[in-house]
Amino acid sequence: MARTTVGRRTDWGDAEAALRSLFLRGLDGDASAYREFLQKLSAHLRAFLGKRLFGWPDEVEDLVQECLLAMHNQRHTYQSDQPLTAWVHAIARYKMIDLLRAKSVREDLHDPLDDDLAVFAASATEASDAKRDLGGLLQTLPERQRLPIVHVKIEGLSVAETASLTGMSESAVKVGIHRGLKALAAKFGGTAS
Amino acid sequence: MKTDDLINLLAAGEVAVPRRSASGRIGWAVLAALPLSFVILFAEYGLRRDLVQAMFWPMFWVKVLFPLCIAVAAFVTLQRLARPGVRVRQAWWGGVLPVLGIWGLAVFAWFSLPIEERMPSLMGQSWRICALSIGLMALPVFAAAFVALRRMAPTRPALAGAAAGALAGGLGAAVYALHCAELTAPFLAVWYVSGIAVPVLLGAALGPRLLRW
Numbered sequence: 001m002a003r004t005t006v007g008r009r010t011d012w013g014d015a016e017a018a019l020r021s022l023f024l025r026g027l028d029g030d031a032s033a034y035r036e037f038l039q040k041l042s043a044h045l046r047a048f049l050g051k052r053l054f055g056w057p058d059e060v061e062d063l064v065q066e067c068l069l070a071m072h073n074q075r076h077t078y079q080s081d082q083p084l085t086a087w088v089h090a091i092a093r094y095k096m097i098d099l100l101r102a103k104s105v106r107e108d109l110h111d112p113l114d115d116d117l118a119v120f121a122a123s124a125t126e127a128s129d130a131k132r133d134l135g136g137l138l139q140t141l142p143e144r145q146r147l148p149i150v151h152v153k154i155e156g157l158s159v160a161e162t163a164s165l166t167g168m169s170e171s172a173v174k175v176g177i178h179r180g181l182k183a184l185a186a187k188f189g190g191t192a193s
Numbered sequence: 194m195k196t197d198d199l200i201n202l203l204a205a206g207e208v209a210v211p212r213r214s215a216s217g218r219i220g221w222a223v224l225a226a227l228p229l230s231f232v233i234l235f236a237e238y239g240l241r242r243d244l245v246q247a248m249f250w251p252m253f254w255v256k257v258l259f260p261l262c263i264a265v266a267a268f269v270t271l272q273r274l275a276r277p278g279v280r281v282r283q284a285w286w287g288g289v290l291p292v293l294g295i296w297g298l299a300v301f302a303w304f305s306l307p308i309e310e311r312m313p314s315l316m317g318q319s320w321r322i323c324a325l326s327i328g329l330m331a332l333p334v335f336a337a338a339f340v341a342l343r344r345m346a347p348t349r350p351a352l353a354g355a356a357a358g359a360l361a362g363g364l365g366a367a368v369y370a371l372h373c374a375e376l377t378a379p380f381l382a383v384w385y386v387s388g389i390a391v392p393v394l395l396g397a398a399l400g401p402r403l404l405r406w
Contacts, residue, residue, distance in 0.1 A: 029209030038200040065199050070406070072203045074346040076215045077276045086278030094277065094348040127196045134199060152206040159207065177206070185406070 015044065015120035020084040027075060040123070042068055045092060047122035052096065059099060061130040066188045067095050073181055089119040137187050145180030148173040218341045219271055223360065226337035230330045230368045238326070238372040252376040255298070257367050259291040259381070260389060264363030271338070271356040275345035281352075288359050292386055299382030314377040320384050323373065327388025331358075331365030335392050339403055347404050354400020355393050362389035 019040055026034025045064045053060050071091055078087050138146060151162040152173065163170045234240070247253040266287025273279045303311055317323075338357035347353035366385050375381070 026204075026208055027210050027212070029207070031204050031206070031208050034208045035200060035204035038204055039197070042196050042200060061196060065196055068196070068199060068203065070346075074277065074406070076210045077346045079216075079276060079279070080212060082276075082279060087276075088278070090277035090348045091346070130196065149202070153202045154205070156205055174207070181203075 015040075015123075016083065016085050019044075019120065023075075023078070023084060024080060027078070027080075038068060038072075041071070041088065042127070043123040043125045044088075044120050046127065047124040048092060048119045049096060050124060051122070053099075056103075061127060062188075063095060063099055064127075065130050065134065066099075066185070067092050069181065069185045069188060070095055073185055085120055092119060134184070137184055140187065141180050141183055144168065144172065145176045145183060148176035149180045152177055215276070215345060216272075218344060219268070219275065219338060222337040222341035223268070223334055223364070226333040227364060227368075229333035230365060233330055233333075234368050234372055237329075238369075240371050241374050244371065247376075250376065252378075253370075255295070255378075256370045256373070256376065256381055256385070259295050260363040260366035260370070260385065262291040262363075263288045263389060264360050264367065267356050267359035267363060271342075271353065271360055274347050274349060274353040274356055275342055277346050277348050285356075288363075295378060295382045295386065298378040302378040311379070315379040315383060317375040317377065317380045317384075319373065319375060320380070323369075323375070323380075323384035324388035324391060326373075327362065327366045327369050327385065328391045329365070330368045331361040331388075331392045333361075334364050335361035335396070339396075339399070342404055343406075346406055347400070350400040350404035351397045352400070353404055354396035354398070356396070357400075358392035358394070358396025359389065361396075362392040365389075365392070 019037060022033045022037035022040070026037050042064055045067050046060060049063050049067075050057070050060045053063065071088065074091065078084070138149065141149070147166050148162055148168070151157045151165060152159060157165070159170050159173050162168070162173050166173070168176070241247060266284055269284040269287070270281055273281045273284065302314065306314055335358060338360055339354075342353055342357060366389050369388070370385075375384075
């Protein structure tokens with residue numbers, strides 16, 4: 001972090017501290033802190049990606065969702081002694097490059113893929129509609145992944161209730177959610193091209 | 194679907210993740226796969242007969258330790274590459290320096306040998322099978338490291354694949370050194386380094402294909 005100047009750091013230092021504390025509480029199982037984290041994170045991502053993808057405003061919301069899903073699926077790779085900004089920025093940049101590579105227009109990009117970590121510098125809460133239909137993607141998952149996600153994640157049932165409702169074991173429900181979200185992330189990437 | 198709906202979906206139910214749940218994955222994968230390399234060694238090659246005696250020769254330890262240094266440096270590098278936003282810093286030097294060292298030693302040995310002994314010291318008895326055997330020894334760790342990496346999030350997949358290759362190649366070469374009878378620096382500098390380079394290049398080629406997430 002030696003390259004970051006003090007003046008720049010104060011711009012997003014507060015956001016880093018606030019988001020990090022919400023995220024860590026989320027990792028410990030506090031679902032409402034985690035929801036608040038995702039909401040604030042999505043606003044930052046929207047501003048960060050919007051600024052860099054201004055040639056394709058339609059793609060921004062899709063990419064925000066893709067980043068959120070990737071960060072959720074990869075949240076175990078965050079080390080608690082690491083700046084959250086660096087982790088978020090690396091994932092957002094990776095997903096953005098993926099999208100641009102699919103579009104094969106990297107050379108036309110006005111704003112080069114910079115290394116600055118300004119991902120929390122701005123925040124945009126106005127979400128436009130995503131083009132991609134996540135609900136439709138969900139329908140393409142096999143039942144053992146779709147049903148756990150629908151019951152636990154959308155209808156709000158517990159893992160135990162879902163298990164008795166579907167006849168699956170509790171661990172199968174948990175595995176189904178986990179694999180289903182990963183599969184969704186993969187389908188996301190697949191439809192971006 | 195609106196982004197808020199996605200957020201509600203992700204935040205519903207259990208969101209907890211055990212702290213440090215990712216930290217041991219690559220290490221455990223290597224520990225689980227390494228015995229397989231020894232199985233290949235014992236089944237197909239066997240230990241060198243004078244192993245105990247060889248342990249008193251400095252060159253034997255050079256042969257075992259230079260690939261091990263590469264493997265340790267590759268392991269540290271890989272742990273960093275496997276997580277988004279963690280800087281690699283200088284760890285990769287630990288993999289380059291042993292190679293430079295063995296190359297320096299080889300050049301020195303080459304020019305201090307009489308001309309007619311130079312080529313034999315380079316080719317040894319086993320140059321044909323050396324690099325291939327190291328690649329074979331590296332295979333279990335290579336596969337295990339890739340399986341572990343697929344559950345992590347490398348944002349530079351080619352580099353991560355190459356580091357996994359260096360880890361596997363270094364360990365494979367160190368295991369193969371327990372069989373191999375060659376003890377000259379020029380041999381190690383060419384054939385051992387080639388044997389380690391093969392999984393490195395393979396990893397760099399496979400990384401972008403296999404490590405997407």
